[in-house]
Amino acid sequence: MKKNSSIIAVIFLLLFANRIAAQTDMTLENIFKSGKLRAKGVYGMNSLKDGERYLRIEQDTLYIYSYKTGEQLGVMATGEEINQQIEGDPVSLYGYQLSSDEKQLLLASDEEAIYRRSSKAHYYIFNVDNKKVTKLMAEDKVQNPVFSPDGKKVAFVENNNLVIRDLELQTSTRVTVDGKRNAIINGTTDWVYEEEFGFTDGFQWSPDGSFLAFYRFDESQVKEFQMTMYNELYPEEYRYKYPKAGEDNSLIEIQIYNVKTGKVAKVDLGTETDIYVPRIRWAAQGNTLAVYRMNRLQNHLEILAVNAVNNSQTIIYNETNQYYIDITDDFVFTPDGKNFILTSEKSGYNHIYLYDMNGLEIKQLTTGEFDVTAILGYNADKKLVYYQAAQSSPLNREVFAVDMKGKIQPLETTTGTNQVTFSNGCKYYILNWSDANTPPVYTMHEANGKLLRTLEDNAAMRAKMQEYGFAAKDFFSFTTAEGYSLNGFIIKPKGWKEGTACPTLFNNYGGPGSQTVVNSWKGGDLWNRYLAQEGIMVVAVDNRGTGFRGEQFKKMTYLQLGKYETEDQILAAKYLIEQGLSDAKHIGVFGWSYGGYMSTLCMTKGADYFSTGIAVAPVTNWRYYDNIYTERFMRTPQENPDGYDDNSPIHHVEKMKGKYLLVHGTADDNVHCQNSVDLITALVNADVDFEMFFYPNSNHGIYTGRNTTFHLYKKMTNFLKENLLQK
DSSP: OHHHHHHHHHHHHHHHHHHHHHHHSOOHHHHHTSOTTOOOOOOSEEEOTTSSEEEEEETTEEEEEETTTOOEEEEEEEHHHHHTTOOSSOBOSTTOEEOTTSOEEEEEEEEEEOSSSOEEEEEEEEETTTOOEEESOSSSOBEEEEEOTTSSEEEEEETTEEEEEETTTTEEEESOOOOBTTTEEESSOOHHHHHHTOOOOOEEEOTTSSEEEEEEEEOTTSOEEEEEEOSSSSOEEEEEEOOBTTSOOOEEEEEEEETTTOOEEEOOOOSOOSEEOOOEEEOSSTTEEEEEEEETTSOEEEEEEEETTTOOEEEEEEEEOSSOOOOOSOEEEOTTSSEEEEEEOTTSSOEEEEEETTSOEEEEOOOSSSOEEEEEEEETTTTEEEEEEOOSOTTOBEEEEEETTOOEEEEEOOSSEEEEEEOTTSSEEEEEEEETTEEEEEEEEETTSOEEEEEEOOHHHHHHHHHTTOOOEEEEEEEOTTSOEEEEEEEOOTTOOTTOOEEEEEEOOOOTTOOSOOSSOGGGOHHHHHHHHTTOEEEEEEOTTOSSSOHHHHHTTTTOTTHHHHHHHHHHHHHHHHTTOEEEEEEEEEEETHHHHHHHHHHHTTTTTOOEEEEESOOOOGGGSBHHHHHHHHOOTTTOHHHHHHTOGGGGGGGOOSEEEEEEETTOSSSOTHHHHHHHHHHHHTTOOOEEEEETTOOTTOOOSTTHHHHHHHHHHHHHIIIIIOO
16 A cells, blocks of 8 residues: 555656746747736837926726826826727827827727828827817827827828917818828838838927928939738739938938918028938027038038028038948937037947037047947036947947036946936936846936836736746857957756757847847847757857947948848858857858848858758848848948848858748738748759748738737747757
């Protein structure tokens, strides 16, 4: 009996252990479907004008809180009270816009995505005082609605025309009437500006609402690209303007509309029309409009100060660069109208500079061999600029304050990634801190750094990490024979033992100014950790050309994208083999977009080291990609034909020896499916075997339709297991 009881006990323990293991193993379902391994965030928080209170959305209610005490002070709106007044699709409180007098909310309904950042919707206005809802316009969906500074009007784009709606009179004024699809755009941007300069709000109110400055794009001479949309008996053809490398751009105008007179004045941008205007910004007071003017090669930037009253202008900033100049939003007019603050790489690293309105550099406010990564705010009373920098290491992000004499005060310097959002007036801030192995912790602080309270510590997520046995992400670096130190991360398989060479996957991006190896949570790297659980070691190495290590490291790939990046990934594979970490016969590489370009180059030019590759939505020939991005790094194909061709994977397919999976969405408006189709032609011509999968009607993110993301990652996971884990 004792013997039988012991046997039963052992069987029970084994069954229980297996049950526990099943509960604690990561699965693709709980990564991509259930969301149970997703860390909590703190979202929907916006400062009110007084800088003492903020709004936060919780359970479809917009609450008012005190920064200082955390006390709930009231309710501004609820989704229920708004939606019961609306016929048709309900509005979401997320994405609301608050008028400057804080009396009205602008809310979207039935929002329809256009491209990456653009959308159109029906909009409603909620009056905070009387709780009434009115529809902005009864006709077509509109884009980019913005309250006037006094809250009495809303400007928006309807069918490529700029319109002003008077909310009191319930009348509309059409600022432009010549808008036409694939021809003339007023008040928003064309495709390539949206994608590469990162904005769609192509108009701005002056501070007092007297003027409305706006973009006008004439894209009539830009060539069209067409995509086929499926699901119907006869598929539809979708056409839009997409300027490829070396091809014609839109002709740009900046116009200023006088709200009182109804007259429009055109800003003088000079005689050269083949230019870019990547930003416009009104000064904090008065009628001065800053207009960025940049040449097509993107290595000469001027900022014009335009007087909206008489249309006079002066050049207040002038910069040239032997490579290119990155455009950011790090530009601040001081409220007194005497100065402006911006960042530049002209010292070799990205730093903050103070200028007067005559264009005289007063002082470089930050110095050192590190990059400032963002200007976070400006405190006019204390004359402090708050900024984030990769000061201690390219892997970390710290937050500092600097005064107008260059004196620096550390604010948040805990190792890892510190991200800060300031209240209006910069009296308080919310800190989002994480590192590679710790989910985000959100805390509220006074501007001097004093901790007021914790908003979310993600203790539940940390417990799940223990329960599911999250593998640690570790960092390493190695020095190449040419003397370049390259940073990497590594996630080792569960149960890994010293001296064991593992099947390995390189999961990289590698594009100009990007960064994969960073000491941040990054969503937990769940798929990478899942693959490690399954026995695949996952690594990433930031090659030459990536960011936050100064201008020289970032821009050395100029005119020859792909060359040094591929060499560095090959060197990384060699290094891991030499260290006894990677199984030389089972090294894979995965990438998406630029990463797909890199994985395909590694599978061709690096075929002796990479045996398995996945490329999702890859660029395969830079001649096929848009001109703003491509020419920034490569100039035009006419100027640099060898640079375009020498490192295009299409020209190296005969070198491929391993297992290769190619994936693309058929409605990718960004990296066109043409890239993969032409690569397939080249592979077939070279008699190279490969696998391919297309996702119908999916864009660059490949998430269109039910189950698409899960299906994609399951397919890629099975492909990696079949080719990396089987001996």
